[in-house]
Amino acid sequence: MSLALRQFAALVAKDLALELRSRQILALVAVLAMLIVAVLGLGLGPQQLASGYAAPAVLWVAYLFAGILCFERTMAPERHDGALAALLLAPVDRSVIYLAKLTTNLLLMLAVVLVVTPVAAVLFGFDLAQAPLAFALTIVVSMVGFAAVGTLFSAVTSSSSMRSAPLAMLILPVTLPLVLASTHLLVALFRDGQPITQAALAILVAFGLIYLTVSWLVFEFILEP
């Protein structure tokens, strides 16, 4: 195993060990996402939900706010006891730090999706069995793009006095095209029963790759203890 890969594995393992022992982030984020689903479900009412337009939108609202809180929380431990300064002093390439943080965020977000989506499916009569693989593919690809941007901005705001409200201001407008493309795909899948098209998926993959590359390049410049 090459050195970069070993460093990457060690960083991800550190973040995951922290989360496994405290279980703070996942509990907080999953409950928040379920609350959002419940509140929006109550607000929309049964007729709106039956139209097929609402479920993807509600799911995405829950993912977005859960994600913003999750990215904020995974970066928070680095702020304590000079952890970030120590990390920067260690002979680790910054892109490895970025990719490790991104992987942690992605794993946590996928765990949140695994918890929240069945709840939403039950509450909204959202028939996941119709196209489970296409749904999983769409969400995983979208989450890569979302987590790429989220990890970048949570690192930017980490050493400042900003809290999660301005982090939402940074992440939400930037991820709008991704959310738009993803919800369109989901509506086509579940409301119209159309199979996922290669072109639509290609757009999502391209978004993910662009967000990933840009965030990875910019990350070099921004980490400061």
Place this chain on the structure above:
Amino acid sequence: MTRARPNLVALYWLATLALAATALVVVFTWTPTEQTMGPVQKIFYLHFPVAINALLACTVNFIACLAYLFTRRQRWDDLAAAAAGVAVLLCSIVLLTGMIWGREAWGHWWTWSPRLTFSLLLWLLYAAYLVIRSSFDDPTRRAMVCAVYGIVAFIDVPLVYFSVRLMPDIHPSSVSLEPAMWWTVLIFAVPVTMLAAGLIAAHYRLGRSHNLAQPDAASPRAVTSAGAIE
């Protein structure tokens, strides 16, 4: 030198005003009225150059953000802030003139067509930039966060363009106009571009003088070196 500059600035704004007045006279007297749309079509002559200039202002913001990230000079951050403010202003004008036109052409102030959604998302992206700026106290931190955001936001613009194309479109994608109408567009483009450039320059100079008035905030390095001497 110090006296000549305000005169030049005044001259610049007077010229812009005169050209804008000329453009208005031209559009209502010389330019032919469009057959199907009638007089409301004349709003296009403002709408189109402003839209182009809004994108140019976003480009200036992007270049300034990149330059800040590489050089860490406060002046690039000031330029980025000035360009973002002007981009939001121009984008608002594009949205408003577009809505007036849409009300006449389609009977609605707003439809979720790709071009309209694109303009709205563009406005949101740069309005968020301005909001983010005001939520920081530390100027170096603010400049850093805003530079990163500005870069990602600009790269987002083509993505917004592609994602909104998933929606059904009723906005005209290409315009076929008579030569006289294209001349009117050009006559409008000059004062609009001058207005955009002038506003960016004025806003930039205001930001510069504001930062230079607070030297400790503008250059934290000076503070740390002074602290080291003590």
